[in-house]
Amino acid sequence: MEKMDHTILEDQKGDRIDKVISGLDEEWSRTQVQQWIKDGNVLVNGQKVKTNYKCSLKDQIEITIPDPEELDVIPEELNLEIYYEDKDVLVVNKPRGMVVHPAPGHMTGTLVNGLMAHCKDLSGINGVLRPGIVHRIDKDTSGLLMVAKNDMAHESLVNQLVEKTVTRKYLAIVHGVIPHDFGTIDAPLGRDTKDRQSMTVVDHGKHAVTHFHVIERFNDFTFVECQLETGRTHQIRVHMKYIGYPLAGDPKYGPKKTLDIDGQALHAGVLGFIHPRTSEYLEFEAPLPEDIIRLLEHLRK
Incomplete structure (x- = not known):
């Protein structure tokens, strides 16, 4: 000490x-x-x-x-796709199927395991199992995440999320043909009392707003871009189901008969934030993963 x-x-x-x-x-x-x-x-x-x-x-x-707490998470070389890195922040493109942080019974193969092998310095604010993690995306959602490498950066990025100044745009394929080109879903979210692992729209839930616009329509599906104003658990998945257009491949909120994809067709494609040290606005874009590209080609036929 x-x-x-x-x-x-x-x-x-x-x-x-x-x-x-x-x-x-x-x-x-x-x-x-x-x-x-x-x-x-x-x-x-x-x-x-x-x-x-x-x-x-x-x-x-x-x-x-105090001395930093010893992590009992094993660093693993996972060939992470790093889009940007400096001494304060790191932006990584997470593949579909990868869990963001370890949990009891699931201590290896997570993004945090890979981050710990890639860099020795991560913010300790979120504790032993979630070092550097400022926000997260679901296991079967691919795309961009920002990671804090020190506590100053962590606090700045969290404040930007709270103040809704972070740009977060997602691409998704949903069931049904959305007739209008633009829309905003403003519906509060909370735990589903019948299933504690699911979220749902509830009267006294947390404020949640998603903006969307249609990119392309198919016979029974629509390709959309969703922009988060707030970042609640499963927000896009629950909001799109709520308006009658659930995500293709979503095992929790979507129909059983769906497109051939392992998990929901959702990709965090654009991420923008103000750099905690330089105050410069940075924005990154990650292309669609192969599985979603294949689905779009299939739907166009």
Whole structure:
């Protein structure tokens, strides 16, 4: 464990202790510092304080920086398709069938296993099993994910998700022929009381908005682009089912008779965000995977 001392300066008096400490090192996030305070790793004049403690001039702050928790996730060489990487963020194109992070009983072959082999530095905010993971896409959805390599980047990217400034566009094949070219689905989502592993539209659920536009129509299917305004679990899958156009191949929310694809025909094709350090807007595009291209060719015939 590392220790650091700091004396409160004139321009810091009256500020909250968590704000002051997170300002001492750009790699320390406020969330992380608040946990240190709760764990008793921050002393003010030798005493434990609460996270909302207001500092006084010449307060003596003693910070004990805990050692990072040892991960019990095994790094694995998984030949990840990295679209972008620097010291703060990484953008990866996840293949269909890959789980994002380990869970009990499923500890290998996940994106996190591959990330840990690819880079040694990942944000620790989300804990041992989800290092660096800011948002996720379902196992059978392919496409782009942003990953945080330090806590400063993690906090910035999470805030952008909360503020709805991240661009996330998905391509999907749905059952049925959508008659209108554009639409917005504004319907709150929550757990299905009959099936806790499924989501559904519920009156008092979390606010959820999906915008879509039609790219191409076929006899019994439509190829659409969906843009997320919010990012709820299974959002596009549940919203498209709700308006009567479930995703092709969706084992949970779609019909049994469907197109020949292993999992829902959904691909996170465009991802854009503001870089946490440079404030530059970055946008990436990943082409459709082969299986969806084959389905579209089949439908055109």
